[in-house]
Amino acid sequence: MRLAVFSDLIYRRHGGALWADEAFALFAARLAEVSERLVLVGRLDPADEPHAHRLPDGVELAGLPYYADLGGARAPVALARSLRALWRALDDVDTVWLLGPHPLGIVLALFGVARRRRVVLGVRQNLPAYVRARRPGRRALLLAAQLLEGAWRALARVFGVVVVGPDLAQRYRGARRLLDIPISLIDEADIAPVERVYDGDLVALSVGRLDAEKNPLLLADALAALRRRDPRWRMVICGDGVLRDALAARLEELGVAEHAELRGYLPFDALRAEYRAGHALLHVSWTEGFPQVLIEAFAAGLPVVATDVGGVAAVAGDAALLVPPGDAEAPATQLARLADDAQERSRLVERALARAREHTASATIARLAAFLSSEAP
Numbered sequence: 001m002r003l004a005v006f007s008d009l010i011y012r013r014h015g016g017a018l019w020a021d022e023a024f025a026l027f028a029a030r031l032a033e034v035s036e037r038l039v040l041v042g043r044l045d046p047a048d049e050p051h052a053h054r055l056p057d058g059v060e061l062a063g064l065p066y067y068a069d070l071g072g073a074r075a076p077v078a079l080a081r082s083l084r085a086l087w088r089a090l091d092d093v094d095t096v097w098l099l100g101p102h103p104l105g106i107v108l109a110l111f112g113v114a115r116r117r118r119v120v121l122g123v124r125q126n127l128p129a130y131v132r133a134r135r136p137g138r139r140a141l142l143l144a145a146q147l148l149e150g151a152w153r154a155l156a157r158v159f160g161v162v163v164v165g166p167d168l169a170q171r172y173r174g175a176r177r178l179l180d181i182p183i184s185l186i187d188e189a190d191i192a193p194v195e196r197v198y199d200g201d202l203v204a205l206s207v208g209r210l211d212a213e214k215n216p217l218l219l220a221d222a223l224a225a226l227r228r229r230d231p232r233w234r235m236v237i238c239g240d241g242v243l244r245d246a247l248a249a250r251l252e253e254l255g256v257a258e259h260a261e262l263r264g265y266l267p268f269d270a271l272r273a274e275y276r277a278g279h280a281l282l283h284v285s286w287t288e289g290f291p292q293v294l295i296e297a298f299a300a301g302l303p304v305v306a307t308d309v310g311g312v313a314a315v316a317g318d319a320a321l322l323v324p325p326g327d328a329e330a331p332a333t334q335l336a337r338l339a340d341d342a343q344e345r346s347r348l349v350e351r352a353l354a355r356a357r358e359h360t361a362s363a364t365i366a367r368l369a370a371f372l373s374s375e376a377p
Contacts, residue, residue, distance in 0.1 A: 001373045006041040007099035012051045019051035027183050029059050034369035041089050062089035090115050101152035118375045121161040123168050129287045133213035160375045165290035165311025179371045182290045182359045186299045191356050193301025194276045202233045205278035207293045210241030218284045220250035221328035229336040234259040238266045275300035295359050298352035305334045319351035
């Protein structure tokens with residue numbers, strides 16, 4: 001299989017290496033292990049500085065004209081200028097996997113049909129829900145997202161589709177062929193539980209973007225509620241985003257800023273150390289597909305408290321304590337319970353390690369490659 005993977009990610013070249021803004025690119029790059037050739041297709045930012053994730057040496061990129069945001073004023077011109085690059089990206093591949101919904105994904109699907117390539121769609125998030133959370137009140141953007149998803153779901157009746165999580169599987173149940181997979185960067189060698197002591201200071205870890213759909217301001221409220229129950233707790237927050245300053249202000253307002261650390265973005269290797277140092281993971285998102293941070297925490301044997309949204313329940317099952325979204329008291333209660341209940345912690349860790357072994361990157365890549373290569377051109 002000679003494969004092209006389109007996703008609306010931002011790439012940069014720096015220091016002889018290729019960098020990407022999202023960890024999904026690391027997962028996509030692993031398809032090189034099962035492909036004769038792999039080409040990633042996405043926006044190329046001309047900035048000569050590193051981005052969040054360094055990709056393995058040798059990964060090919062078909063760079064598209066850069067725009068900062070699909071809703072921005074420069075986006076239409078950049079999209080129009082991308083057409084030639086999209087056509088050329090198909091020159092030496094036989095299969096194309098298109099992550100969307102996205103306007104260029106629709107174009108690339110049509111190009112793929114015209115050039116008799118295998119075309120497979122991909123969906124990582126509920127786009128209307130994402131826009132509703134990220135851009136509240138922007139009715140035009142929400143309508144555009146709904147139209148894009150409608151077009152993508154129509155294409156899914158023609159092409160196979162790969163979705164991330166059972167919530168999206170339900171939304172795309174009318175697809176011609178459907179594969180539901182996790183996005184995991186964990187392999188068997190990464191699954192290593194840690195002996196944790198809960199009779200001293202305690203750390204609640206949060207990992208994720210500090211953007212509206214992740215509901216990061218609730219972390220401050222949850223920490224304040226948790227410390228009222230047990231003052232041994234503090235919080236380490238790993239991630240960056242537009243709400244970082246608002247979160248810092250909320251922590252100050254509630255009088256818990258000195259008990260929280262905003263670490264900013266950390267690469268995956270550094271996150272491993274945080275998972276192993278923490279006493280529990282707290283995940284408070286409003287919306288999710290298949291949150292890979294849960295699998296990463298499970299691999300370290302870290303107990304998890306998470307909001308019951310999207311695909312979280314299907315991912316976690318009985319390996320996590322699930323709470324309603326938007327409620328600060330519920331996660332505080334469950335975290336305090338974890339500190340006091342060694343039997344419950346042991347139960348969660350045992351089930352978490354089993355979940356991590358079910359969702360290794362190697363196993364997922366093998367399933368994905370079999371699905372992509374079996375799709376008829």
